[in-house]
Amino acid sequence: MVVSANIPLGSSHFLLKFTHKEKLPEMLPGQFVQVRVDNAPGVFLRRPISVNFVDKQRNELWLLVQKVGEGTRKMSEYKTGDVVNMLLPLGNSFTMPQSTQSRLLLVGGGVGIAPLLYMGSLLKQQGCNPMFLLGARSADGLMQIDDFKQFGDVFITTEDGSAGEKGFVTQHSILQQHIDKIYTCGPTPMMQAVARFAQNNAIECEASLENKMACGFGACLCCVTQTQSGHKCVCSEGPVFNTKELSWQI
Amino acid sequence: MADLKIRIGELEFKNPVTTASGTFGFGEEYTDFMDLNRIGGIFTKGTTIRHREGNAYPRMAETPSGMLNAVGLQNKGVDYFISSIYPRIKDYDTNIMVNVSGSTIEDYVATAEKVNELDKIPAIELNISCPNVKQGGMTFGVSCAGAAEVVRAVRKAYSKTLIVKLSPNVTDIVSIAQAVEDEGADSVSLINTLLGMAIDAETRKPYLSTITGGLSGPCVKPVALRMVWQVAKTVKIPVIGLGGIMNAADAIEFFLAGATAIQIGTANFIDPAISVKVVEGINEYLDRHGYSSIYDIIGALEA
Known part of the structure; x- marks a missing residue:
């Protein structure tokens, strides 16, 4: 895969876009890739990264990455034209709803919003009207909001109240409306809180x-x-x- | 094109490259990435008499030039292997060898007896060296008497090629290899993982749920090479070398140290097609140096 863009998103995240000379294989929402990070002496294993978006027209794969350790920091230095070895696509996927009339809520926190963009794009393509509930510590941790808005309504919470409603995603007022199914990805405590809400309200819930x-x-x-x-x-x-x-x- | 065929006991291998137990599932996990028929053999995931859930998560920690694991022999038991996995993998044109694990002599013997009945399984690898379960066999593998006792019992119950996988977590691996040879093992494979641990200084907690785990990857290669060299020059049975082999050059080093075959383990995680590339690289090395057979370099260390 060849890097076609590396876009910093705030101080700790970046968006990598890759292309390939051949047509990319079909990728499902929720699947991930295993990136081999070369020239990083402290990195031995590949780094698993969620598929953030697939732009079929441009034959592009997007990966939204958080700088955590040496591997992801090295990835943040990728330049356009760099060749990167990756295994893809891996893993299973979110399941599509039975009806396009279903009220679907995609709940993401931090870098965990990554697979929800691709999932949202496919839901929209199939005629659904997904809603996105995205949480961050503060306004500068919010990413790709304009991308999400292309595919459905976006609701926001921040822990410090600097954007959207103040608090955690599970405290947002949208949760008082009727919801048929939730898809979630983010920090484990957040997903567990979302799963608890889903369980208490008899809502189907899938977590990545x-x-x-x-x-x-x-x-x-x-x-x-x-x-x-x-x-x-x-x-x-x-x-x-x-x-x-x-x-x-x- | 040099001759890559080797023999371990009665068993012929088309080439000396095999994949290490616990890193290659039952082979099926790799068919999207490579052609299993191109390698000499596959050592399956450790199989026990009964289903085992394995250890709690987290089971893995990346370390400098390697990794620690503490999977703890998670497997569905030998009966599940026979009914559900064996029918799917038996017809691959490679030697499929079952890694037999256990915690009592009775369990080892019972598992080996069941595998003995399988036509397309020509060998077992007796795992007396798993460091990750309380009674993972390492209790047998760390003393000459224990190793001899379990091999003696399994040898009576198992009629085909018997390979015994040795632990490096011992004072003198050579004496254990000799004890195993004396009891009728056809081969020894070494090394299993080295017992290690990793700590998160920020949280003051271990990275593994079991605190300690098995270290593998290129960081263990010098230890593995040394042990293979020591064992190979002492025992008469063929030695299968493993420990940190990442490419053909690493594999060649093990042959020079005295290994008749090699296993590729952790490297499969980074490049799932590496085993086929190692076969090609060994062939290229032999051609380049004008050797006609892999046997020309086995134990050919000039020291």
Whole structure:
């Protein structure tokens, strides 16, 4: 894959766009890629990154990345034209709703908003009207808001009240409206709070997990999560799980 | 094109490149990335007499030039392997060898007996060296008497090629290899992971749920090479070398140290097609140096 753009988003995130000389394979919302980070001496394993968006017309893959450690910092230095080795696409996907009339809420926090943009674009394409509820610590942590607005209404919470409603996503007034299904991705405590809300209100809820991985394709069994039917690999049996299936104490 | 065929006991391999247990699933996980028929063999995920859930998450920590794991032998048990996995993988044109794990001699023997009945499984690898479960066999693998006892029992129950995987977490791996050879093992594979740990200074907590885990990757290669060299010059049975092999050059080093075959482990996670590339690289090396057979370089260290 060849880097076609590297766009900083605030001080700690960046958006990478990649293209390829051949047509990109079909990618599903919720799937991820495993990026090999070269020339970073402290990085041994690949870095799993969610598919943020696929621009089919431009044959482009977008990855929204947070600078966390040496690997993602190295990725933040990628320049247009750099060639990057990645395995793709990996993992399962969010499931589409049964009806285009369903009221769908996509709840994201921090860099966890990444897969929701692609999911939202496909929902819109299928005739749904998804709503997005995006949370951040403060206004400068909000990203891609204009992109999300192309595909549905956007609701915002910030912990400090600098944008949208003050508080956590689970405190937003939109949750008082009728919702048929929730898709969520973000920090685990946030997803667990969303899953608890869904459970208490009998709403279907799918969550995309991001456990630490080695291989990314179900061989090493390192990234497991506990489910009602035992340990499952987040990489190959997830990353998306129906929250009823997870053994979360919520 | 040099001759890459090797033998381990009665068993012929089309080439000396195999994949290490616990890093390659049952082979099926890799078919999107490579042609399994091109490698010499596959060592399956550790298989026990009964289903095991394995250890709690987190089970993995990246470390300098390697990783720690504490998976803890998660597997669905030998009966599930026989009914559900074996039928799907048995017809690949490569040696599929079951890694037999256990915590008692009875469990090892019972699992080996069941695998002995499978026509297309020509060998087992007896894992007496898993560091990640309380009774993962390492209790057997760290003493000559323990290793001898379990190999003696399994040898009686298992009629095909018996490979014993040795732990590096011992004072003298050579004496354990000799004990295993004396009990009728056809080969030894070494090394399993090195016991290690990783700590998050910020939270003052271990990175693994089990605190300690098994270290693998290029960081262990010098230790593995040394042990393979020591064992290979002492025992008469063939040695299968593993530990941090990332490319063909690394594999060549193990042959020079005395290994008859090699296993690729952690490298599969970074490049899932690496094993086929290593086969090609070994062939290229032999051609470039004018060797006609892989046996020309086994134990050919000039020291």
